[in-house]
Every structure is written in structure tokens, then in C-alpha cells.
Amino acid sequence: MTNTDLIDKVRKHFLELFQKKHSGYQFLDRHVQEVERWALKILEKHPNANKDVVMIGVWLHDVGQLIGDTSVDHAINSETETKQYLQELHIDQNIIDQVAHCVRAHRNRDIKPETLEAKIVAASDSASHMTDINYIVHLSDGMRDYVDGKIERDYRDISVFPELKEEITPLYQAWKALIQAFPVSDKKPEVNFA
Numbered sequence: 001m002t003n004t005d006l007i008d009k010v011r012k013h014f015l016e017l018f019q020k021k022h023s024g025y026q027f028l029d030r031h032v033q034e035v036e037r038w039a040l041k042i043l044e045k046h047p048n049a050n051k052d053v054v055m056i057g058v059w060l061h062d063v064g065q066l067i068g069d070t071s072v073d074h075a076i077n078s079e080t081e082t083k084q085y086l087q088e089l090h091i092d093q094n095i096i097d098q099v100a101h102c103v104r105a106h107r108n109r110d111i112k113p114e115t116l117e118a119k120i121v122a123a124s125d126s127a128s129h130m131t132d133i134n135y136i137v138h139l140s141d142g143m144r145d146y147v148d149g150k151i152e153r154d155y156r157d158i159s160v161f162p163e164l165k166e167e168i169t170p171l172y173q174a175w176k177a178l179i180q181a182f183p184v185s186d187k188k189p190e191v192n193f194a
Contacts, residue, residue, distance in 0.1 A: 003052045006089070010059045013085060017066045027133060028062060034132045035061070038124035045163060049116045053095060057102030057121040060085070075111075079104040108157045119160050126154035127164060130171045135179065144184045151175055 018029045039058045043051055064077025082103045086096045102121040105113040113119045129135060129150065138147045155172050159165045 006091075007052065007055045007059070009089070010056050010085075014059045014063055014066075017063060021066050027137065028065060031128060031132060031134065032059060032062060034128035035121075035124045038127040038131075039120055042120050042124060042161060042164060045161075046116060046120065049120055050098065053098045053102060053117040054120050056086070056095075056099045057082075057106070057117065058124065060099065061103045061106040061121055061125060063103075073107070073109075075104055075107045075109075078106075108153070113160075123158050123161055123164055126157040127168060129154050130158075130168055130175060135175060139179065139182045139184055142184050144179065144182070147179055151179065 014032065015029060036055070036058050039054050043049055043054060060082045061078055062074060063081045064072075064074035064079070067081055068074070068077030079100050082100050083096055086099060098115065098117060101111075101115060102113070102118040105111045105118045106122045106125050108122050108126075113122045135147050135151065138150070151172065155165075155168070158168050
């Protein structure tokens with residue numbers, strides 16, 4: 001199996017799982033495609049990174065939102081699925097371990113990204129939130145405090161790549177202003193289709 005075939009197979013696996021079970025996040029497929037766009041952009045500036053590890057990590061980093069115990073952090077579920085799925089494909093254990101680290105560390109919480117590849121996946125995930133609908137979806141759900149914290153974590157995680165931070169800073173500042181101006185209500189409007 002060539003590297004392109006492997007990445008295509010992983011992408012197909014994720015999209016098939018997404019079609020079967022959308023989880024609570026109906027835009028997850030769109031999100032992962034945006035993460036891929038950012039990862040490819042960062043990889044251009046870091047050609048020494050293992051592109052295959054990064055791209056497989058991109059497509060599996062949120063798979064735990066589609067499977068596993070919902071009371072468990074999705075990064076843990078994603079790591080478990082990554083190891084199992086890649087072992088089924090008979091991928092070299094060293095590659096499995098590298099991808100699993102990218103997946104497990106993408107949230108930059110209890111496990112920090114230690115490799116260049118893991119840092120790329122984490123930064124791509126965070127950058128994607130600033131160029132997609134993530135914040136708006138949560139603001140629409142009345143989660144301003146969550147979004148306030150999320151954007152700060154995202155900006156922190158992007159900062160591992162100074163060139164990316166410089167590019168994202170105008171978006172970050174614009175989002176900060178929008179978040180404060182966004183009308184958020186504690187009450188959800190009642191929908192009446194009659």
C-alpha cells in the first residue's frame with residue numbers, strides 16, 4: 001500500500017464512521033477537512049516532518065467523537081481507535097505509536113505534543129477553529145464562557161509556530177471582538193412549526 005493509498009483509506013474510514021454516526025457535532029467532517037488544509041499549509045514550512053504521520057493523525061484525531069464511551073475524553077477514544085485500526089491495517093508499530101501520540105496530544109491538555117508531527121496536528125486543529133464555524137456554533141448554543149476559554153487555548157496552541165501565530169493574530173483579534181459582541185442568551189428560542 002502506498003502512502004497516498006493509506007491516507008485515502010484512513011480518510012475513507014473516518015468519513016464512513018461519520019456517515020454512520022454524526023455524534024453531537026454535525027460539522028465534524030467539515031472540521032477535519034479544515035484541519036487537513038491547515039496541516040498541509042504548515043507542512044510546507046516544515047518539510048522535515050513526517051507528512052504521513054501528520055495526515056493520518058489529522059484524519060483520526062477526532063474519530064473518538066464518533067465511537068467509544070462518551071463519558072471519556074474523545075482524545076482517549078481517538079487514540080484507542082487509532083491503535084486498533086492501524087494495527088488491523090498492519091502498519092509498522094513505530095508509525096502507529098507516532099500517530100497515536102499526535103491523536104492523543106491534539107487537545108494539548110493532559111498529554112502535550114512532543115514531536116513536530118504532534119505539534120502540527122494540534123496547531124492545525126486550533127487554527128481550523130479560527131477559519132471555520134466552530135466558535136459560532138458554540139456561541140449560538142449560548143456557550144460564551146466556553147468560547148472565551150477555547151479561543152485562548154487555540155491561540156496558545158497555535159503559538160508553537162511563530163509564523164502561524166503571526167498569520168492568525170488578525171483573525172484571533174477579530175474573533176475576540178465578535179465573541180464579545182455576539183448576542184448570547186441563556187434561553188433557547190422555542191421552535192413552533194405550526
